[in-house]
Amino acid sequence: MKLYSTNNKSLKISFKEAVFNSFPTDKGLYMPVKIPQISEEFLQNITKCSLQEIALEAASSLIGEDIPKQDLKNIVEDAINFEVPLVSLYDQLGVLELFHGPSLAFKDFGARFMSRIMSYLSNSKDKTLDILVATSGDTGGAVALGFLGVKGTRVTILYPKGKVSEIQKQQLTTNGQNIRALEVEGTFDDCQAMVKEAFNDAELNSRFRLTSANSINIARLIPQTFYYIYAYAQAKRNNKNNIVFVVPSGNFGNIGAGLLAYKMGLPVKHFIAATNVNDTVPQYLKKGLYTPKPSIQTLSNAMDVGNPSNWVRIMDLFDNNIENIRKTISAYSYTDEDTLIGINELYEKYKYIACPHTAVAYLAAKNHFNPLNYTIFLSTAHPCKFIDVYPKNLKDKIEIPEQVKQLEKKKSLAHSLKNNFSDFKDFLLSN
Incomplete structure (x- = not known):
């Protein structure tokens, strides 16, 4: 697999280079030179395939030239070893639960797959691989457990x-x-800016072997295609057609993976990006002007991103043509008040308890609903991770997983850091 930078299509690097460098020096993001196509035969037989079989097929088509199939099979089976059920709420609406992995969030797909890919591609003689990651919530936990x-x-x-x-x-x-x-002492955007600056710092790069575990890393994007294809397979098993995906979106890596699957030939009718009040992308699709802004704290904190890094990948997939994007992607934004209404409505109508991000996706699914389509909204985190959001009648019904109970017994080992790059750089150099 060869990749280029979204800022320089003449650049051609290997998959291994992209995984370990993660962030081009020209500040673009890596994208595949050629997007492979899912075979028609595979699509016709997809209802018979397990998640692991689908994951192996997708991974092989993308990076099979770089990693032998048996090794990829071992990686997939080790990393993607949990369930991803498509739960039907009624005939034309389903929710894809992505929170059954170790960290109880969809980020387990990317983090677990990436950690094993990096371990596989590393040479025992190499310097320690220093992985820098900014998180607005779930990425950090998944990366921590994955590595x-x-x-x-x-x-x-x-x-x-x-x-x-x-x-x-x-x-x-x-x-x-x-x-x-x-x-x-800042926002997610501040954390993300410091990580990006570290990758462009000559002294840090001479001292350390730096890479990223954020969704800017291509090894995070690839495994997220798996569950879109698997969701399609589950829908087809139930004779559902005209699939629409609704994706709670912050840094836009999640929906970016779905769009990559779409460009690989997955028959999806439409994608909907659901955001909170951090609505840079919905405003762009509405007005045609991309205007990043400082992030605002919300109940759906993993989506509190004012300048989503992965949007450039989506622009690249559609040749930077906004009209082409609008044909495939719609976007809606919702307030915290809306989110709480969505949480309550999901329980009242369907006895389903959703995390705030999932509730935002549900609202967008409801807003865009068409009875001719089968709409799947993505549930990205277990509701127990946001227990303080819920009224008492729902809070009492949320089952707390055992791994969460064990966390309460552990001591925090965090270091405090001011919101400036020089302090971050000093921490890295002195630790």
Whole structure:
């Protein structure tokens, strides 16, 4: 697999280089030179395939030239070893549950697959791989668990102080070993900016072997295509057609993976990006002007992103043509008040308890509903991660998984960090 930078299509690098460098020096993002197509035969027989079989087929078509199929099979079966059920709420509406992995969030797909890919591609003689990651909530926990104890790696996670839930914070800060957590006095965008600046700092790059575990890394994007294809397979098993995906969106890596699957030939009728009041993309699709802005804290904190990094990938998939994008993608934004209404409505109508991000996706699904389509909205996190959001009648009904109960017994190991790059750089150099 060869990749180019979205800022320089003449650049051609290998998959291994893209995984370990993660962020081109020209500040673009890596994209495949050629997008392989899902075979018609595979699509015709897809209802018979398991998640792991679908994941192997997708991974092989994208990176089969770089990793032998049997090795890829081992990676897939080790990384993607949990269920991804499509739960039907009624005939034309379903919810895809992506929170059954170790960190209880959809980020487990990317983090677990990427950690194993990096371990596979690393040479034992290489320097320690320093993985930098900014998180608005769920990414950090998934990366921490995905890389915990992986030899030859050291993970530094930056998260915004007071802007992640208590369970998310525990998942980020209680691991120790090769996982370090930095609590930043700022927003997710500030954390993300510091990580990006580190990749462009000559001294840091001479001292360390830096890479990213954020969704800017191509190894995070690839495994997220798996569950879109698997959701399609589950829908087809139930004779559903005209599939529409509704994706809660913050940094736009999740919907970006769905659109990559679409460009690979997955028969999807439409995509809907559902955001909170951090509505840079909905405003762009409405007005035609892309205007990033400071992020605003909301109940759906993993989507509190004012300048989504992965939007450039989506623009690239559609040749930077807004009219082409509008044909395939719609976008809606909702307030916290709307989100709480969505949570209550899902329970009252369907006895379904959703996290705030999932509720935002439900509202967009409802807003765009067409009885001729089968609409699937993505549930990205277990509701227990946002327990303080719910009224008492719902809070009492949320089952707390055992791994969360164990977190409460652990001590936080986070370091405090001011919102400036020089302090972050000093931390890296002195630790």
